[in-house]
Amino acid sequence: MKEPITEPKKKPGDIDILLYKEGNESNAVGIECKIVKSESLENQPPKINKITSVQKKGTKQADGYINIGFSRVFLMVILLDDGRHYKNPNFVFRTTPTEELKELYDFDWNTKMNTEVGIIYAYVNQLTSNHINQTKGLGLRIEREAKERIQCDGLTEKIKNLNY
């Protein structure tokens, strides 16, 4: 979603997820999403990309959500984890080991991102060779709650005027 919630040529370029209860538009939640990809390889460490980009772009864009005036703002990091080549015989555990994702989890969100922004980690795990729509692992963790603020009146009006 872009206009009327966002303004042209201003951060964030768009709103990834907007959540609100009908009749309670003054408590809307804006969620900026960033994707990290991890791919298991035969007899090699997993190939993980976009972590630095997530940290740099995600923090800046989340600031943009704060400026728009949402009641609560989250940065949701979505990990697409292809675990098909991990050797664990129990497919449920074919996920990227935590130590391989230290760069992501050890990021100093507290000093490098607005402390009002909450952090959500979402996981999509491909555990077998089936298509992701067929067999998958899903995980969700709210790492840090967003600080609730009084929402900007202008934003509330814009949300009320959306046709959903």
Added chain:
Amino acid sequence: MKILARLKKTIRTFIQKEPPPEYEVTQFVISDRQPITGASKISFFVNNPQPGASVTRTFENEDDVINWLMSNADFKHIFSKIYFHHPLSSIIVA
């Protein structure tokens, strides 16, 4: 009150397009919708000899991932339960 609650539950179940999941949703969910018909020679537990596409390449861009997640009944269920503590059906996702 109990009768009213039961009636509400019956109506909700009737309206739902998909049957409710038969597992208890916790912070981590494993979902499998592969029908067990015996027609497939590929075991659920053994790697497919002709592996499909990696999930890292299934979606063309970020928006595709977000749209897939937010339209996924399992994810929505977890998301609403953990964060909002009530069904996402009462929340508008835009």
